Each structure stands twice: as structure tokens, then as C-alpha cells.
Amino acid sequence: MADPKGFLTTSRQEWPRRPVEERVQDWDEVYVPGALLPIISRQANRCMDCGIPFCHDACPLGNLIPEWNDLVSREDWRAASERLHATNNFPEFTGRLCPAPCEAGCVLAINQPAVTIKNVEAAIADRAWADGLTPPRPPDRLSGRTVAVVGSGPAGLAAAQQLTRVGHTVAVYERDDRIGGLMRYGIPAFKMEKVHLERRLGQMEAEGTKFRPGTAIGRDIGAEELRARYDAVVLAVGATAWRELPVSGRELTGIHQAMEYLPLANRVCEGDLDISPLSARGKHVVIVGGGDTGADCLGTAVREGAASVTQLDIYPQPATERTETDPWPTYPKIYRLSAAHEEARDLATAPAADADARLFAASTLRFTGDESGHVRALHLVEVDAARRPRPGTERTLPADLVLLALGFSGPDRGDGLIDQLGLALDERGVIARDAGFATNVPGVFAAGDAARGQSLIVWAIAEGRAVAAAVDRHLTGSDRLPAPIGPYDMPLRA
């Protein structure tokens, strides 16, 4: 470390966010542009180089965090970028979107605020792009082997980049009209602007990866035909089959799934639409589901000019500090205030809510509508930890637009891919695979949410890197590609 006592003399400072009133007027990232670089070297210098870096284990990619903290504290951006890209294909994605389990495992976090690891990662990635340190790395020679990757989310893209760079000819098939998976049409631009995605796609294209958007495997090209065309197939089709809310009134108009709503808002940002057909403008919005997808709906509805927005979470409000069931260095379930929650709180979008825009321990009983069949109210009841209703706690919220953000059960079967290949699923309904990421169909591998179940960008990139290693071994017998995780690895748990 440039200063071994940095953690004693410098306090934690995060990448500042723009004022709420300013940022809800646009779709740009919530951070103050240019405000990270001036503070980040001192922040990186808070790393104690503790000797047994739990942050390293807590990161599914095995990012070499203490090493690049040291390099950033010395402002050696070139070496920092090399160390970071050695384990992470897309650090500008994780530097913005990762919930940072590494910071929960930081040794400093035992009795002080953790090092701002995620911010350091974003700073290295952004600086690397600005300084031209991320040129395309095409292979020296081609292997003559071909791989089809189905699905262009972070798992598919990481797999494709790894396999292209060792000389295989890789085509990425995507049923949407643009490449990117949930980073394209799910995650809003205020969390990560699409320029970061475009830049990586440009790098990948220059390295030789082929992109085939607008092509659903199973529908536009038969799954067996694809298998016959390529030496190996990687299925990275995500887990986009959404969960339903089977209560009375669900059939009313104005009740939509989050992933029906968010893609339309993202299409407005892409310039495809002037206004979203599901825009929240002037409406009373209720979001059912307390997770990150719900928070993305919240931030989107606020920017669209909703009359009010409330988010319902069936779980009780978590504690603000770790409890005994969530000891260090695990990622704790604690009360967190995302940028969207901060906006909703400051703008008082939900006068009926108990905390920022959220109602905790809230279970939806039914919806009621007007004579035209449009939803107008959501009826809820408070529940205990076992989800038993508390008598006398029924409430009614005005609701013209209801967004269901209840999670995802597994890969979507609508295109026929799974049935055409005769893929085995496991008891959770995701694609089953062996310890080498191989499915029951020879030459077909599976990675990302499609096989792990609904997860995170960082796990998807780790899955993509690991499945690439397995496919390369299958094609060439080589162990040259790194595999940061096995298919059954799980986050650190108590």
C-alpha cells in the first residue's frame, strides 16, 4: 500500500450520486460524472492488505482485489487494468451493477466501513477505456472449431469472448433485436448506461465474435439443426419465466409483469419509442415484490412521472445491522437504500408507505377495478414472519398500474429449444448439468441463470468463463482457460 495506515486516516467515501431532483429528469446514470477518479486512489489505499483477503473468496470471479487496490493507490492504471481483466471480462458492468459481496467480506468491515471495492473496480475499468488499455485481443490463429452461444446476457457474452480469444469461431444467437440480455432491456440505463455494453460489443466484434440478434433458437432455427451446424453449443438463455400472483382481480387490465414494463421503458431510451405504452405518467403505481427488479420499476416509474409509487415487500423490514444469523463475512440481509428508494423517499412518492416507498410485511389480497375492467385498487394485509395475516391490518392502495416483480422460476420454454433437444431439467426447473457444465445432450453445455437459477451479473460472468473452459477442454483437451467456479458453487453462507 502507498500508505499502510490509509484505513486509519481516510474514511469511506462512495462515488457521489447526482441530486435527486436533477437525476429523475433524465435516464443517465445516477452518479456525478467525473467525481470518482479524484477520490478513488485514497479509497483504494484504505485496503489493509490483510493477508487473508476474504473479499477475494466472496467475489465469484475471484477478483484479485488487494492487488488492484494497491496498484490503484499507486495510480498504476495499466497494471491495475491487467490484473482486473485477468479475472473479469466486463468490470464496468460489475463495477456498476454488482451488489458487492466482496465488500461484505472485507476484513476492514469487521469494525469499520468496508473498502469501496466496487467503486475501485468501476474506476479501473473506466480509466482503462479512457486510456486505450482495452484493445481487442483477437486470437493468433483459428482452431477450426465452431461454437454457438444461445443467449447474449453476461453469461453468453463472457463465454463467447473467452472462446473467441482462444481461436474458436463463435456465433452468439439472441432472440431479441439487440444483444445484451437483461442488461439491454431489463436493467434501466440509470443503473448502467448502454454505452458500456456497446463498447464491449464493439471490442468483441473486433476480436471476431459474430452476433446474430433477432434469431430465436427453437423457433427461427431448429435446436437440432443448430447442434448439427456447430462443434459445441452453449445455452445461456437466462431464467426469464416469471412468477405469477394468482389472486382475485389479476385479470384486470393495468396489471403487468415487471419484464413487460421495463423493456418498453428501455426502448424509449434506445429511441425505438417516443413514450412507453405502459408509461406510469400520472398513474398511481403499486409494485408487488421487494427485490431489485421491483426497485428498477420504482426508479423507472418515478422518472416517467407517476402520481404515486409504492413498493410492497412480503418480508418484514430487515435490521439495519448484521444479526447473528448473518455473520461476517457473509452477504447480510439488511435494510438497504438503493438509488431508486432514495429518490422515492426524497420525492415522497408514496405517502402511504412506512419506509421510503416501501411497505414491508405486506401481502396482496386482491385487486378491484372500475366498470371498464381496469385496475383501480390493490387490497393488502400485513403478515407475520410465517406469512399469516394480522387481523385488522387490511389496507387499500389506489392503483392504476400494478407491476409484478415476484422473481423468475427458470428458463422460458416458449421457443421450443428445451423440448426439441430433450434437455433434462433439475427439480428447480432449470437446465440440469454435470460437474463439467455439460447437459444430458452431447456437445451441449449450459451456463448462467438458465442453469443456476435467477442470480447476479457477477455469477453470470463467472459461469460464462467457467463454461468456456469446459467447452475448450471438450474441443481441444486443453486446460488453458480459467474456471473461477464450479456449477454447484454457492455464495458464502453461515
Ligand SMILES: Cc1cc2nc3c(=O)[nH]c(=O)nc-3n(C[C@H](O)[C@H](O)[C@H](O)COP(=O)(O)OP(=O)(O)OC[C@H]3O[C@@H](n4cnc5c(N)ncnc54)[C@H](O)[C@@H]3O)c2cc1C
Ligand atoms: C430487472 C432486472 C434487474 C436486474 N438488476 C441486476 C443488478 O443490478 N445487478 C445484478 O448483478 N443482477 C441484476 N439482475 C440479474 C441479472 O441481470 C441476471 O442474473 C443476469 O443477466 C443473467 O445473465 P444470463 O446471461 O444468464 O441471462 P440473461 O441476461 O437473462 O440473458 C439471456 C438471453 O437469452 C435470450 N434467449 C432466451 N431464449 C433464447 C432462444 N431460444 N434463442 C435465442 N436467445 C434466447 C434472452 O432473450 C436473453 O437476452 C437483474 C435482473 C432483472 C430481471
Ligand code: SF4
Ligand atoms: S465483481 Fe462484485 S464481488 Fe467481485 S470485486 Fe466486483 S463488486 Fe466485488
